[in-house]
Amino acid sequence: MKRNLLLVIVLAVVSASAQQRNNTVPSFTGAVEDFKPNATNQPGRQYPMVNSQGAVRVQLRAPGATSVQLDLGRRYEMVKDERGVWTATSAPQDVGFHYYQLIVDGTPMPDPGTVSFFGAGRWGSGIEIPSADMDFWQVKNVPQGRVVEQYYWSKATESMRHCYVYLPAEYDKNPNKKYPVLYLQHGNAENEYGWSVQGHAGQIMDNLIAEKKAVPFLIVMDYGQGQNIHLKGQYAPQQAQQDSRNNDAFQVVLLTDIIPMVEREYRVIADAQHRGMAGLSMGGGQTRRITLANPKTFAYVGMFSGGTISPDDVNAADGFKSTNKLVFMSCGSKENPRVMEAAENLRKAGLNATGYVSEGTAHEWHTWRRSLYQFAQLIFK
Amino acid sequence: MKRNLLLVIVLAVVSASAQQRNNTVPSFTGAVEDFKPNATNQPGRQYPMVNSQGAVRVQLRAPGATSVQLDLGRRYEMVKDERGVWTATSAPQDVGFHYYQLIVDGTPMPDPGTVSFFGAGRWGSGIEIPSADMDFWQVKNVPQGRVVEQYYWSKATESMRHCYVYLPAEYDKNPNKKYPVLYLQHGNAENEYGWSVQGHAGQIMDNLIAEKKAVPFLIVMDYGQGQNIHLKGQYAPQQAQQDSRNNDAFQVVLLTDIIPMVEREYRVIADAQHRGMAGLSMGGGQTRRITLANPKTFAYVGMFSGGTISPDDVNAADGFKSTNKLVFMSCGSKENPRVMEAAENLRKAGLNATGYVSEGTAHEWHTWRRSLYQFAQLIFK
Numbered sequence: 042m043k044r045n046l047l048l049v050i051v052l053a054v055v056s057a058s059a060q061q062r063n064n065t066v067p068s069f070t071g072a073v074e075d076f077k078p079n080a081t082n083q084p085g086r087q088y089p090m091v092n093s094q095g096a097v098r099v100q101l102r103a104p105g106a107t108s109v110q111l112d113l114g115r116r117y118e119m120v121k122d123e124r125g126v127w128t129a130t131s132a133p134q135d136v137g138f139h140y141y142q143l144i145v146d147g148t149p150m151p152d153p154g155t156v157s158f159f160g161a162g163r164w165g166s167g168i169e170i171p172s173a174d175m176d177f178w179q180v181k182n183v184p185q186g187r188v189v190e191q192y193y194w195s196k197a198t199e200s201m202r203h204c205y206v207y208l209p210a211e212y213d214k215n216p217n218k219k220y221p222v223l224y225l226q227h228g229n230a231e232n233e234y235g236w237s238v239q240g241h242a243g244q245i246m247d248n249l250i251a252e253k254k255a256v257p258f259l260i261v262m263d264y265g266q267g268q269n270i271h272l273k274g275q276y277a278p279q280q281a282q283q284d285s286r287n288n289d290a291f292q293v294v295l296l297t298d299i300i301p302m303v304e305r306e307y308r309v310i311a312d313a314q315h316r317g318m319a320g321l322s323m324g325g326g327q328t329r330r331i332t333l334a335n336p337k338t339f340a341y342v343g344m345f346s347g348g349t350i351s352p353d354d355v356n357a358a359d360g361f362k363s364t365n366k367l368v369f370m371s372c373g374s375k376e377n378p379r380v381m382e383a384a385e386n387l388r389k390a391g392l393n394a395t396g397y398v399s400e401g402t403a404h405e406w407h408t409w410r411r412s413l414y415q416f417a418q419l420i421f422k
Numbered sequence: 423m424k425r426n427l428l429l430v431i432v433l434a435v436v437s438a439s440a441q442q443r444n445n446t447v448p449s450f451t452g453a454v455e456d457f458k459p460n461a462t463n464q465p466g467r468q469y470p471m472v473n474s475q476g477a478v479r480v481q482l483r484a485p486g487a488t489s490v491q492l493d494l495g496r497r498y499e500m501v502k503d504e505r506g507v508w509t510a511t512s513a514p515q516d517v518g519f520h521y522y523q524l525i526v527d528g529t530p531m532p533d534p535g536t537v538s539f540f541g542a543g544r545w546g547s548g549i550e551i552p553s554a555d556m557d558f559w560q561v562k563n564v565p566q567g568r569v570v571e572q573y574y575w576s577k578a579t580e581s582m583r584h585c586y587v588y589l590p591a592e593y594d595k596n597p598n599k600k601y602p603v604l605y606l607q608h609g610n611a612e613n614e615y616g617w618s619v620q621g622h623a624g625q626i627m628d629n630l631i632a633e634k635k636a637v638p639f640l641i642v643m644d645y646g647q648g649q650n651i652h653l654k655g656q657y658a659p660q661q662a663q664q665d666s667r668n669n670d671a672f673q674v675v676l677l678t679d680i681i682p683m684v685e686r687e688y689r690v691i692a693d694a695q696h697r698g699m700a701g702l703s704m705g706g707g708q709t710r711r712i713t714l715a716n717p718k719t720f721a722y723v724g725m726f727s728g729g730t731i732s733p734d735d736v737n738a739a740d741g742f743k744s745t746n747k748l749v750f751m752s753c754g755s756k757e758n759p760r761v762m763e764a765a766e767n768l769r770k771a772g773l774n775a776t777g778y779v780s781e782g783t784a785h786e787w788h789t790w791r792r793s794l795y796q797f798a799q800l801i802f803k
Binding site: 101148151181188189237268 | 464465466482483484485486487488489526527528529530531532534537538543544545561562563566568569570571572573574575582584594597618624647649650687
């Protein structure tokens with residue numbers, strides 16, 4: 042008995058010190074047992090699961106491993122059963138989409154249960170915590186737009202690039218009609234798939250258009266990670282002019298290649314009043330830089346968790362105020378929501394500005410889906 | 423000295439027995455040191471690498487792991503350096519695309535260095551061994567077709583499904599022209615992404631059309647893994663009629679939903695003479711079953727590493743011979759190439775049949791890219 046107690050104490054100390062060392066916590070013990078397979082699981086996979094509280098339960102078969110953790114922002118120690126299957130249950134999570142990974146003997150790896158998403162600079166796992174408002178981005182039996190993979194020659198990089206283009210359902214049925222176009226950018230360490238895959242931009246638009254809450258427009262989604270965009274020849278920047286992410290590289294490609302390609306290959310109205318730019322996080326910062334630096338090019342500006350524009354910024358950008366139809370600034374309520382104040386300041390300065398705060402979410406995709414849902418209803422009208 | 427020798431012997435025995443146990447081999451020692459990053463690496467990643475012999479070198483940082491292997495069909499023991507980085511070099515591989523994985527302390531995981539591909543029933547890693555003929559599937563600065571993601575309502579499954587549709591470059595520019603269409607299926611444990619991503623079907627077609635070696639046609643690529651297609655209501659099969667993969671389920675969806683949707687949503691010529699079906703491996707088997715069971719529906723039949731059709735099969739399928747314009751059967755030279763004999767037998771029976779053997783490749787994507795390249799030049803002419 043004494044010996045068993047000692048063993049328990051020793052194990053508890055060892056376990057606590059291991060958790061301390063790795064900054065891990067044990068499984069959440071208050072979970073309601075109504076777990077269901079995650080919405081983005083691969084066909085036939087039961088795990089990961091999510092319950093009605095938004096707790097996540099993962100499993101991994103790894104009989105040869107000596108430690109496995111669930112890394113969902115916080116790290117949870119997974120526990121091995123006699124079959125070599127490791128399990129952990131997280132505390133309840135915010136609604137929406139979260140990137141996560143498993144850590145096997147110290148090595149991060151994707152959970153083989155889910156499909157793959159590009160975030161944090163690599164293809165990895167994702168979990169979807171259902172939200173009360175998730176209906177707006179579901180695939181529904183409404184007229185379906187199409188997301189197109191478009192390759193094009195880039196003069197600025199002297200290479201073939203590709204982007205994704207959302208075409209509203211009616212596009213093919215109106216061969217003489219021209220449409221407005223929104224250039225919509227991903228965040229840092231994400232890529233051109235993000236808005237279609239994690240963001241469900243196509244479904245958000247199809248559903249809004251079906252309900253006549255948004256006018257039909259095109260969305261162009263390209264790869265904007267500056268340090269991986271290598272400009273050539275006359276476009277190659279002086280090293281000294283580059284910031285660490287080389288944000289200017291995306292501006293060059295957007296203005297030199299992407300917009301001209303879109304206006305050549307698709308039926309879009311090629312003027313500022315029918316051209317918008319928006320982005321999330323880094324993409325919101327790029328939107329801010331690019332629209333202020335090209336004040337007569339875009340009438341609609343959306344920054345989702347991507348900073349704010351001030352009256353001083355506007356005053357320094359000659360032509361911005363007379364061209365602009367809307368500055369939209371949003372973020373999650375768990376971020377620093379100065380967007381409402383920033384919008385108020387812009388309105389006082391005579392601009393049409395809207396702030397939006399996504400309730401109960403942080404710097405994550407559900408904030409940005411909701412932001413697109415709001416922004417899309419306000420533009421090109 | 424004696425002690426060191428003993429240690430070496432003990433280590434060699436332990437190492438050999440560990441390799442024996444896991445059926446692993448040590449790194450290839452004859453590699454030429456001209457390794458370059460693999461073509462499908464994520465932006466900024468150096469590893470995996472491939473050399474001029476087709477040898478593959480992988481690295482993984484995993485300081486906490488006690489064993490890491492490269493699983494490329496054969497398993498190679500990876501060796502850890504003082505930084506905790508594990509490395510292995512494979513023997514030279516066949517040209518073309520191979521799925522692979524790393525095994526960390528017994529647990530399979532993707533190599534974080536490459537983008538993700540769906541094969542073997544999960545998203546995982548891929549390596550591209552350059553081939554002398556790889557030019558035919560490269561992205562080139564020629565008129566670009568578009569691969570479209572198309573969602574549609576399926577009556578047979580009572581759910582929204584999606585597929586990918588290749589549209590030739592001229593499709594949008596000829597709003598009154600109608601085109602032939604090829605239904606093209608993936609293999610077992612792959613999915614609807616395979617032909618565009620691993621197969622580069624879009625690039626193969628763009629390049630062939632630019633060189634006027636193929637006529638422009640549409641390609642429809644859907645998900646055909648029968649056991650994951652759940653038919654509902656009047657379409658739900660009797661359990662007794664299902665084979666293990668439930669191949670019939672895909673036939674039901676193809677005929678009930680996919681073909682009618684394509685003929686409604688796209689400008690295609692809706693008759694057998696302008697309709698083809700092809701597939702690789704399991705998809706070739708499905709092509710065989712579906713075209714023989716529906717002998718007046720498809721004039722062009724392609725089976726890539728997917729079996730053969732005999733004169734007896736044709737005789738048993740009333741209307742097949744009078745409708746059919748081409749039976750194309752192919753495989754890799756490292757498979758069992760009975761396709762040439764099978765084609766000869768069909769020709770003797772009065773059909774137009776072509777056999778094709780991909781030199782130096784096995785049951786893998788380069789065989790199937792080459793097969794599509796050949797097949798596409800022969801159809802709808």
